[in-house]
Amino acid sequence: MTGIILALLLVPLFSALLVFSIPNTRKELFRPIGIVFSLITFTQSMYILFSDYSKSDFQILFRFEWIQVYGLEINLGISGMSTLLLLLSSLLVLLSLLSIGKDHSESKGFIGSILTLHFAINGVFISGDLISLFIFFEALLIPMYFLMGIWGGDNRRYATIKFILYTVFGSIFIFIGTVYTAVISYGVNARLAVDFETLSNLQISASQSKTLFLLFTFGFLIKVPIFPLHTWLPDAHVEAPTAGSILLAGILLKVGAYGILRVSIPFFTEGFLEYKNLVAVLSVIGIIYGAIVAIAQIDIKKLIAYSSISHMGYVMLGISAGEFLSIEGAIIQMINHGITAGALFMLVGFIYERRHTRNISSFGGVKISMPRYAAIFLFTSFASIGLPGLNGFVGEFMILMGSYSSYKVLTSIAAFGVVLAAIYMLWTYQRVFTGPLSNEENKNLQDLNLRETVSIFPLVLLMLFIGIYPSYIESFVIQEAGNLSETISLFRSTK
C-alpha cells in the first residue's frame, strides 16, 4: 500500500516532467501522455477504494525523517474521505484533459501545469502531518498561477493576483498555526512532531485550542470560501480557462473543507465548539447570499461560481452543526459538488469554445441546434438544484436533516437555498436553451462531438448513481464521520 501512496505523488510529477521534456514539435503527444498517466493515477485510487483502508479513519502508512535535529517528519497516509477525494480529483483531471479544446490540448505548459496541479492535490489529500499538508496546500498555487495567468481571460492579471494574495494571506495563518502546534508538541514530545497520530494524543489547553482553531480555520475558510472571504472566487472562475475552473471548483474548494475536517475539528475541538455558531451563521449567509447574487448574474460562469459559494455554504453548515448525519452529509456534498460543478463548468466551456461568449443574453433557443447538450445541461442543473434521485439531493438532505437539531432557525433559512437554486438554474436554462433561435450565430452551433460527450458522460453517470444508491458512497465515510461526531459530543459533554 505504501508503494501506491508514493505512486500517487510520483506518477503525476513524473508525467508533468515528461510532458515538459518533450519538444514542441511533437504537440500531439501532450494530451495522450497526460490522459494515460492520469488514468494510471485513477486506477491507483480505484485500487485504494477496494482496499481495507478506504473505510477507515486516517492511517499513516509512510514516514520519512525530514529534518532530523528538529524531529520533523513527512507522513503520508490514507482514509475514507481522502480516498473519495483522490478518486474525484483523478477523475476530474482525466476528464478535464479530455474535454479541453484544441487551443489548449497542444500546449505543453497547459497540460504540464494540470499534471503538476494533480501532484499537489494528491499530496494534500494523502499528507499525514501539518507540514506536508501546508507544503502541498501552497504548492497548489504555482500551477494555478500559470494556468490562470497564461491561459486566462482578459482581466486575468487582477484575478490571478487576487487569488494568490487571498490564498497566501490565509495560508500564513495556517503556517503560524503549524508553528504554534509544533512548539506545543515540542514541549511534550521533545521534538517538533506534528503528524496526525501525535496530535490526536496531544493535550492542549482550552485557550490554546481556541487560538489554534481560529488560525487554522481562518486559513481554510478562505479556500472554501465562506462569506465574506469569498470575493476572489467569482473573479478567479471568470478568468480561469475551462480546465482550471473545473479543477478549481471541483477539487481546490474541497481542500479548505477537507482541512477543517482533518485538522481543525479533531485536534482543536474545544475551539470548534466555541466558534461553530459563528461559522454556521456565516455559511447560511453564504448560502442565501450566493444564491441571490447568482440570480442576478448575466455571465454563466460567474453564475456557477456564485452557486458554488452557496453549495459550499451547505458543506460548512453541515460541518459546523457537528452531528453525525450532518458531517457525513457534508463530506458527501463535497464529492457531489465536485461532480456537478465540474460538469457545469465543463458544459459552459463547451459552449464558450463555440461562441466565445458566456453572456446569457446572447443565447436563446440553443436547444434546437444542440439538443444533446441541452439535455445534459438540464440533467446537471437538476443535480445541482438537488432534485431527489440525483446526487445533489443526497448531501443537502443529510446536511439539513443533521443540522436541524442544532440550528433550527438557521437550517430553516438554509433550506430556502434549494428554492433559490431552482430559480437561478432553471431560469438560466430557460433563457439559454428554450424559446426561438433569435440570434443568427446560434443557428449553426454544432452539437457535442464524441470526445466531449465521452468527457461529460462519466460525471452524468455518477450523478445518477450517487442519487439512487447513496449508501455505497456513504459506506466510505461512516467511520470518519462517526469518529468526528463522537469526539465533538465527548468534548461537549465534558464542557
Place this chain on the structure above:
Amino acid sequence: MTGISDILGFNFVVIGPTLTLLATALILLFVTITISTPTFVKKYVTLFGILSTVFAVFLKFGLFLSDGVSSYFSEKILLDEFALVGNVLVVLVLLFNFNSFWNTSSQIDNKTTEALILILMSASGFLLMVDSENFIMLFIGLEIGSISLYALAGLNRGDQLSNEASLKYFLLGSLASCILIYGIALVYVSLSISGVYETSIAISFIGPENVPLTSLIGLIFIIVGLLFKVAAAPFQAWAPDVYQGSPTGYVGYMASVAKVSSFIVLARLSAVSLTFIIEKFNLFFTAVIILSVLLGALFATNQSDLKRLIAYSGVIQSGFILSGISFGVYGISASIFYLTTYIIQLIGIFTIFSIISGQLSSNFAISNLSGLFKENKFLTITFSIFMLGIAGLPLTSGFVSKFILITNLWSYEKYLLVTVLMLSTVAGFYFYLKPIWVAAVEKTDNTIEKIKIQNSDKLLITTLAFLTIYLGLLPNTLVNISRWMVENYL
C-alpha cells in the same frame, strides 16, 4: 622544542586562504605589469588561485579537527566553527561568482587585471574578517574587503550611475566604518579589552548588570557598523543605488560576500561576546528587524527596477536573518541555514540578470524581462525558481529556512515579530511574482535580443536552482551542519 613563534601562535594554515588569495592577486599584478599576458592566462591564474583557496580551507578543517577551537597570532585570529563556515561560504561565493565576474572583467578594457585583483583582495579581506578574534583585526578585514568593493562598484567609468554608486557606497561605507571603529574604541576605553572572547569574559567577571553604559553603546556601534554592510534598515539607504548602479556582473558578488561575512561575525558576537547580555539588546534588534522588514516590503512593492527590487528584498532578508541571530543559539543555526539558502538564490538571480542585460549594464527594468519566455525557457524557469525560493514558497529552500526561523521565534514568544515577518511574506508574494508575471506569463509581442549562454553559466545556474529545490525537499544535511556550528555554544 617550543620557539617564540609557537608561543605567539604563528600558524600559517589558519590564514592560509587569505594568504593564498593575496598571493594570487600579487602574482596577477606582477605578471601583468612585467610581460604582456593573454587574457586566458589571467583567467586560469585566478581560477587556480581560487581553487587553491578551497584547498587551504580544507587544511583549516584538518587543523580544527586536531586542535579544536583555538586562537592564533597572540589572540588575533580565531579558528572556530563560525570561522570555518564563514570561510567555506566566502569561498563558495567566490567560486559561484567566478563566471560572472570574469565575464564582466574581460569586457572592461585595460582594467581586467585591476578588477580581478580587487575581487581577490576583497575576498581575502572578508576571510580575515570572519577569522578575526580581535576587533581591530575585524576592522582591518572589513576595510580591506569593503574598499575593494567601493572601487568595484565604480569600475565602469563610462557609466554615470556606476560612478554615483561607487561614491555613495564609499561615503556611507566610510561613515559606517567610523562608527564601527568608534564602537571598538568605546569598548576598549570602558573595559580595556578588544576581543570577542575577552568581551564575554570581562562581562561575566563584572557581572551582566554592572556593564558600563559606554561599553554597551560601544557594542551597539560595532553592531551598527556590521548592520550597515548587510543593509538592514535603517542603514539600508545605500543598497538600492549601489545595486542599481554597479556593473550587473559584480552585484551578485558584492551583495553576497558582504552579507555572508558580516552575518557570520554578528552570529559570533551574539553567540560568544554578548551571550550574557543579549537581553539588553533585544529592543534594539527587534526595532531593526521590524524596520527592515516593513521598510523593505514597503519600498519593494513599487520598484520598477529589478536590481532595486532585489536590494529591498535583501533588506527584508536581512531582517529575517537577524531575527534568528538575536534570539538564541538555535536561532543562530537557523539563521546560518537561511543565509546559505538566500545566498544561493541571490547569486543565481544576479547571474541571470547579468546574462540577460549584459555584464556591464547598470539599470535593469522589469520590462526588460518581457518576452523572456519565448526567447529562453531555461532562464525563465530557473529565474522563477529563485524568485519563488526567496518568496518562501514550499518545495523550495526558502520555505524550510523561514519555517525553522519562525519556529524558533515562536518558542521565544516573540509574537509581534512573527506577525510582522509573516505579513512581509504575504507582501513578498506580490512583488516577487511580478517579475515572474512579466517574464513568463504576460503575452507580449516584445522580442528581446538573442541571449547567448555559456555552458559554464548554464551549469552554474542549474546547480544553484537544483540546490534551491534540493534544500527545500531534503534540508537535513545543511540543517545538521548549521546545528553543528552552534553546538558548543549552547
